[in-house]
Amino acid sequence: MSFSDLIHLDPPPVASVPVTRPSLPPLEDLLPYLQDIWSSGQLTNGGFYVNRLEEELKVYLDVPNVSLVTNCTLGILLALRALGITGEVITSPYTFVGSANAIVLAGATPVFADIDPMTLNLSPKAVAEQITERTQAILAVHCYGIPCDVEALQAIADRHSIPLIYDAAHCFGVKVGGRSILDYGTCSIISFHATKVFNTFEGGAVFSSNPQLNQAIRRLANNGIIDEEKVNDVGLNAKMSELRAAIGLAQLPYVSDEIAKRLTLVDAYLEGLSGVRGLRFIQPPPNVAHNGYMFPIIVEAEYPITRDMLYENLKKNGISARRYFYPIVTDFPPFADAPSAGLEALAVARRAAKSVLCLPLFPSLDSAVQKHIIEIVRNPLR
Incomplete structure (x- = not known):
């Protein structure tokens, strides 16, 4: 394939549902x-x-x-x-x-x-x-x-x-x-x-x-x-x-209203995904007033597919999720040689990096779209 052919290739498809979308005032x-x-x-x-x-x-x-x-x-x-x-x-x-x-x-x-x-x-x-x-x-x-x-x-x-x-x-x-x-x-x-x-x-x-x-x-x-x-x-x-x-x-x-919308979406995720075998949620304790910044899930071994397979499955359906944080900081070359970067010393962090997925969450996320996301996560083999 020539260079002229390359520059005329169609751009890769962009997920129609982003993992987040900036809030803007009028x-x-x-x-x-x-x-x-x-x-x-x-x-x-x-x-x-x-x-x-x-x-x-x-x-x-x-x-x-x-x-x-x-x-x-x-x-x-x-x-x-x-x-x-x-x-x-x-x-x-x-x-x-x-x-x-x-x-x-x-x-x-x-x-x-x-x-x-x-x-x-x-x-x-x-x-x-x-x-x-x-x-x-x-x-x-x-x-x-x-x-x-x-x-x-x-x-x-x-x-x-x-x-x-x-x-x-x-x-x-x-x-x-x-x-x-x-x-x-x-x-x-x-x-x-x-x-x-x-x-x-x-x-x-x-x-x-x-x-x-x-x-x-x-x-x-x-x-x-x-x-x-x-x-x-x-x-x-x-x-x-x-x-x-x-x-x-x-x-x-507008920020208080935006936070309230985020928390409503968090509640919908928790309700829709509760009881799914192999999924764990990272949520604040009762004494914490949270802001609904993200909705991370932990995909454990009992889930039917791996975290990365779920990530790709969502992407094929036009939904952008984020493996956040992946890789961990000590996997980047500037920090990989740190004496504290050993595999065993950071075992929990490495396990989290391989199992956490953040689902789309932003105030303007449509409830029907969120239900579609929940359905994909609940039934990953369908």
């Missing part, structure tokens, strides 16, 4: 913000809308401080830099690679500990086993917005006098016993990426009850600049722009 809601930005001429550097979004998020999320940043990965990097972390950081291999990337880019070294088989979050027992004199911090991930064992992890951090940082990328609006999950640990970092429950197209925020830490993060996010004549730290440009903040402000009035 365009007419955004236009007044855009007109105001165009009139003011201020596009960045802590403008009116950035400050306003920070204040409104403090109220909505019930947290004392919000520092908006470019994205979650840079937020984690800034937190590590602000805390002076350059040694080993214990973290999860079952997460988006950005978590580990941020550790390396901050000049620290990731040490991977295994996960809990029920929550798929970092196992406190595994963390305790990895602690050495070189450990300077713990970076835990609230996977799918399901809270980690915050009490056990905090006890470990307190015992060794090290910071406990949370990658809370998935956690917008999540609460434990009425308290925001973002209010736990030394600090938490959230994502406002397009696929998240609340988005600013791209974006994120750092939360901490420590005013000095928040001040340091703000300074580092602005290239370490103190004033026109002083730069005392090596920072980077990780500020949020006025345009992204305006998008967030236009989104915020």
